[in-house]
Amino acid sequence: MNDDFYNRGLARAKQKDYAGAIAEFTRAIETNPHFADAFYQRGLAYYDSGEILLAVSDYTEALQLNPESVEAYYCRALARVALKNFPGALADADQVIRLNRNHAAAYNLRGIIYRKMGRVHDAIANFKLAADLYLQQKDKDNCRLCLEKIKQLQPKQNLTVVQQRPTPTKPIMSPQEYFTQLLEKAEKGDTRQALEDLNWVLQVDPQDAQAYCCRGVVRYKQGNYREAIADFNQALQLNFQDAIVYRNRGRTRFQLGDHQGAITDFNQALQIKPEDALLYIARGNVYRAMGNYVSAVTDYTKALQINPDDPQAYYNRGLAYAHMEEMQRAIADYQQAASIFCEKEDWKNYEHVVESLKKIQSPSIESKQTQYNMLRQRLLRLVGGYWEIAQRLIDQAKRYYPGMSEEWYMEKVIDDLERDRG
Numbered sequence: 031m032n033d034d035f036y037n038r039g040l041a042r043a044k045q046k047d048y049a050g051a052i053a054e055f056t057r058a059i060e061t062n063p064h065f066a067d068a069f070y071q072r073g074l075a076y077y078d079s080g081e082i083l084l085a086v087s088d089y090t091e092a093l094q095l096n097p098e099s100v101e102a103y104y105c106r107a108l109a110r111v112a113l114k115n116f117p118g119a120l121a122d123a124d125q126v127i128r129l130n131r132n133h134a135a136a137y138n139l140r141g142i143i144y145r146k147m148g149r150v151h152d153a154i155a156n157f158k159l160a161a162d163l164y165l166q167q168k169d170k171d172n173c174r175l176c177l178e179k180i181k182q183l184q185p186k187q188n189l190t191v192v193q194q195r196p197t198p199t200k201p202i203m204s205p206q207e208y209f210t211q212l213l214e215k216a217e218k219g220d221t222r223q224a225l226e227d228l229n230w231v232l233q234v235d236p237q238d239a240q241a242y243c244c245r246g247v248v249r250y251k252q253g254n255y256r257e258a259i260a261d262f263n264q265a266l267q268l269n270f271q272d273a274i275v276y277r278n279r280g281r282t283r284f285q286l287g288d289h290q291g292a293i294t295d296f297n298q299a300l301q302i303k304p305e306d307a308l309l310y311i312a313r314g315n316v317y318r319a320m321g322n323y324v325s326a327v328t329d330y331t332k333a334l335q336i337n338p339d340d341p342q343a344y345y346n347r348g349l350a351y352a353h354m355e356e357m358q359r360a361i362a363d364y365q366q367a368a369s370i371f372c373e374k375e376d377w378k379n380y381e382h383v384v385e386s387l388k389k390i391q392s393p394s395i396e397s398k399q400t401q402y403n404m405l406r407q408r409l410l411r412l413v414g415g416y417w418e419i420a421q422r423l424i425d426q427a428k429r430y431y432p433g434m435s436e437e438w439y440m441e442k443v444i445d446d447l448e449r450d451r452g
Contacts, residue, residue, distance in 0.1 A: 035061065036068055043071065048079040066095035070102050077109055085109045100129045107139055111146075119143050134163035138176060145183065151231060151238045154183050209244050216248045224248045239268035243275045250282050258282045273302040277309055284316050292316045307333040311343050318350050326350040341370035345383055357390055364390075365404070372408050377448070380408070405440040412447045423447075 039054030055072035058065055073088030089106035093099055107122035120143050126136035141156035157176045164173035216224040228245040231238060246261030262279035265272065280295030296313040303309065314329030330347035333340060348363030364387040371380040384404065413419040423443045428434075431442070 033058075036065070036071070039068070039071060039075070043075050043078075046078075048075045051075040052079070064095055066092045066099065066102075069095065070099065070105070073102070073105060073109075077105065082109050082112050086113070098129060100126055100133065103129070104133070104136060104139070107136075107143075111139070111143060116143050116147050120147075132163055134160045134167060134169070134172065137163065138172070141176070141179065145179075150183050151241070154180055157183075209240055212244060213247060216251050221248050221252050225252075237268060239265045239272065239275075242268070243272065243278065246275075246282070247278055250278065250285075255282050255286050259286075271302055273299040273306060273309070276302070277306075277312060280316075281312060284312075284319070289316050289320050305336055307336040307340055307343065310336070311340070311346060314343075314346060314350070318346065318353070321353075323350045323354045327354075339370055341367040341374070341376075341379065341383075344370070345379075345386070348386070352390055360390055361387065368404055369407065372404070372411060375411065377408075402437055402440075405437055405444065409440050409444050409447075412444060 035058035043051035069092040077085035110119035137160035144153035161176035242265035249258035276299035310333035317326035344367035351360035
């Protein structure tokens with residue numbers, strides 16, 4: 031029976047008899063309170079009849095019954111835009127895209143929401159993504175509409191430059207993912223292209239604080255510390271509560287030898303994010319450079335309370351202990367750092383820590399046992415935890431190179447395995 035009510039509701043809605051459609055869908059829901067589509071369709075009828083709040087209520091009921099409904103999220107986003115609830119509308123549009131990365135209308139709607147929120151760069155980015163998808167779907171009219179919206183938002187003096195840039199292609203990404211990709215590009219050494227992309231972003235939206243911060247990071251990696259400082263200053267003028275910017279400006283000031291300025295920035299960042307282990311490590315590094323080893327150890331220890339598996343915190347605390355001539359503590363921290371780097375298969379940092387450890391260890395039976403254990407742990411990870419495989423490789427090396435120490439054979443096998451992997 032509830033299907034009859036539902037079908038009659040669909041027919042009345044098609045005839046634009048929204049009051050009649052609402053009545054029929056209500057009967058279907060009374061018959062079956064778990065009828066998600068009836069709530070969704072009644073929400074559409076409420077929306078079309080101007081009852082926006084009731085529409086939102088029905089879309090919400092539909093989503094509680096079917097949390098994967100792309101249509102219900104999209105329609106609730108439209109309704110929330112009508113109610114000027116832009117954060118709620120944005121959250122719903124994000125959910126649509128999470129469920130369907132090729133939903134062109136959701137990107138278009140997200141662009142509209144960002145434009146209403148005054149976030150011009152984000153609006154342009156989403157209109158471009160929508161245009162790209164509409165083009166792939168051969169929907170030329172909607173594609174053209176999106177391009178018109180982009181033209182309206184772009185600064186006139188930069189229009190030619192922006193139009194010459196290619197339309198973004200898949201994989202489709204959010205603005206946050208876009209900035210992350212640029213920083214990864216810079217991390218791999220392509221700072222020039224990352225800087226060019228960020229300059230373009232700031233041409234489109236000169237008020238984008240995150241873009242200034244990212245450009246500052248890229249300039250830091252290039253060694254242009256004063257230009258990086260200028261970017262971080264600009265980012266903080268736009269958003270003075272961003273701990274990441276303070277942290278990066280602090281790191282840059284440290285490189286310029288402005289220790290007190292760096293400490294001030296890290297203190298400010300910690301007021302905003304008191305549980306950020308990286309901030310304590312960064313401040314500890316400045317204290318260590320200033321010779322204030324007690325404060326440095328305190329900061330590294332705090333970082334380890336927040337993140338007990340941070341190898342950099344152990345290593346840096348070991349450095350501070352070594353300066354304080356507390357060698358047993360330094361050795362313990364170096365060993366812990368090496369162990370974690372080994373587990374992460376971060377061999378470059380592992381070797382660096384081992385070299386530091388060798389410098390402060392006396393050539394005793396205990397230190398040789400420590401070296402043996404560390405080599406064994408590293409080899410064990412390279413063979414997937416199967417010591418019998420490692421032992422066969424060691425025995426093979428012994429046949430080819432007789433008379434060497436056990437540590438030599440393990441180092442030989444490790445070198446061979448790493449070379450083969452590379």
